[in-house]
Amino acid sequence: MPFLKSALQWLADQRVVVLGRTTLPAALLNRQPDTLMNGLSGLIEHVSQGLRDDSDIGYIQKLLAIAVATAPHTSAPNIDLLLIRLVGGAYVTAGRVQHARNLAEHGLQVAGDDPLRSRIAWYGFADIYHRLHNLTESLVGMACALSCEAPVGPEEAWYETHGLIRLMRDLNMTAFARSLLPVAKQLFRTMGVEQSQGHRLQTIELGLRFRELLMTIPARENMAEFLADLADNCQTVIDLHDELAPVSILLAQAIRMAEVNGIAVPERTRELLEAALAALGEPNASMVRTLSVGGPAAKDVLSFAKRLEPARHSEDTAYDVRPVAMAARRLLDSKEAGDDAKVAAFAIELLADQAIKRQSADSGSALPCSIEEPAEIAKEISRAGISVTLLGLADTTRVVRVTAEGGELSATIVEPAEVFSKAAFDKWGEQYPYQYAFDSDDPNVFYNSMRELGISAAPTTPALLVADVALQQLPANLLMASGELLGLQVPVAAAPSLSWLKEARNRPARTGAPFAWIPISDDPGAVQTLGMLADRLSGTLRDHSIDLDTGLAVPDRLKGAELAIVTAHGSVIPEGRFFQVVADDAGMRFTPDVISSAVCNAGVVVLFVCSAGRFDKHPMADTTTGLAKELLDQGCSAVVASPWPLNASVPAYWLPAFMDA
Structure with a gap:
């Protein structure tokens, strides 16, 4: 394709190429930008379905750069944002998750002040972050997209509706997601694709049914009916050579659910999954198998x-x-x-x-x-x-x-x-x-x-x-x-x-002197619990040459200290979970990230702070939350803290024994 060669050469000759800022000269387009863009879009979509290694990533990056630099010359200049969204989703499937985040955020930067472009870019952000399993960020992106005061055509409205259905499904809000299905169907009618692409709506509806089955112990007859409907949908997608990933993943998960519940899976259903995976190709087929099989191999x-x-x-x-x-x-x-x-x-x-x-x-x-x-x-x-x-x-x-x-x-x-x-x-x-x-x-x-x-x-x-x-x-x-x-x-x-x-x-030993902080309020109406603790601990601190700061500002000397001691109040949310704030006896409040940033890179951190040692499972991610976790994230090597509220009498008994040990 002569255009690709000349476009790549022109981009290579530029000192700096910024996606969405660099535009190809009109002379390179031979007065047919729309035709060229159609070819580029089809090529990007094809390449995006099988990203395997760095060479594939490099190739699609070049194609995207050419397409985005061509878009301003076309009759649909916003196609650059649609292609950024497409490639971002492909990056997620290929495991290039940071590349995907970079593209999602870059789309927002190049959208400019135009409300329509902002809406398209924010939906792209929401779509990519949903694929990255970050439902909170995706919700924020979706809310921003829908708040942009710009009308969209039926195709973009369909994508937004589809994205919102998927998002509500994964939040287990299936009733709300179902309420959007008639909207999606009407948009298909408006676009005139209800017959040719109706199977996509069926896949979406089957996904909602599967989510509902997950929240119950499925009855044998319900599961058998679901498997039959899903197999028919998969056959249709295979016959039409349409996007196979969604229905393949759904079918593999449904077979796994049936097996776990002791429900027989028809041989036709298994054969259809194998046919779908064969058509899907690598590396995506292996990914589906690894995620869906009951006992995947360690090497996989x-x-x-x-x-x-x-x-x-x-x-x-x-x-x-x-x-x-x-x-x-x-x-x-x-x-x-x-x-x-x-x-x-x-x-x-x-x-x-x-x-x-x-x-x-x-x-x-x-x-x-x-x-x-x-x-x-x-x-x-x-x-x-x-x-x-x-x-x-x-x-x-x-x-x-x-x-x-x-x-x-x-x-x-x-x-x-x-x-x-x-x-x-x-x-x-x-x-x-x-x-x-x-x-x-x-x-x-x-x-x-x-x-x-x-x-x-x-x-x-x-x-x-x-x-x-x-x-x-x-x-x-x-x-x-x-x-x-x-x-x-x-x-x-x-x-x-x-x-x-x-x-x-393997970290080097900390060289900062041991340091302690007890914020003592000067409010005459405050109960001076922390002041009392400062008096009780002062002798131990002095005996071990540990300086004490009693100001309300978090002292800089906690950073990099060999030993950092923080004594303050701590609280969790009313349900008794999730560490919330560090406080003094009056009105001072600090969030965990403020404290952890101030104590970063300390060696051993001792927290006489209620519930500071608790680790709560993050509700939407594979990690924990809490002040101790934040301190480890900021480079501290060890944290000693109570996972439940601490009696005020404990520090004066505990610290001398700890220091003498």
């Missing part, structure tokens, strides 16, 4: 994880890893993981918290580079006389444990339900750990509340727990082991992941 999960591009910001990683974690949870249930502890350790590491910022510039992706890597890290740590316990929740809600001691890895252990029960854990989480702070009629509240929340063998050396993010709410020292709380038997610590711990152990 590793390959899937390796496709995932590192995120620029650690909080994005929590959304990026969700498909990988889904596959890892199924791997943990497999015979392969049961027979090989290295595979089980690999799966648990994928389920641990990977969304913590790496401090070294060359740390790269936090995900394991090999199946053996997590086991090797655990064994290396255990050679220092530490028992490393890995705890993960499999897809069937069984709890799986692997332990490394003395440089050796144990066999994979599936804890019996009477030792660790997911149902008991869920019930425990409704009250605890918050409720431990308050008087109870039960004198053995810790022991009784922790029944069925333990491990079947107690370590005999100091213990380190690395748990699945779904289990990290449970304080490691409270685990029951051989009928006793683990923390009463051996010293206990927890780490968010093995990869984080490996990197943290």
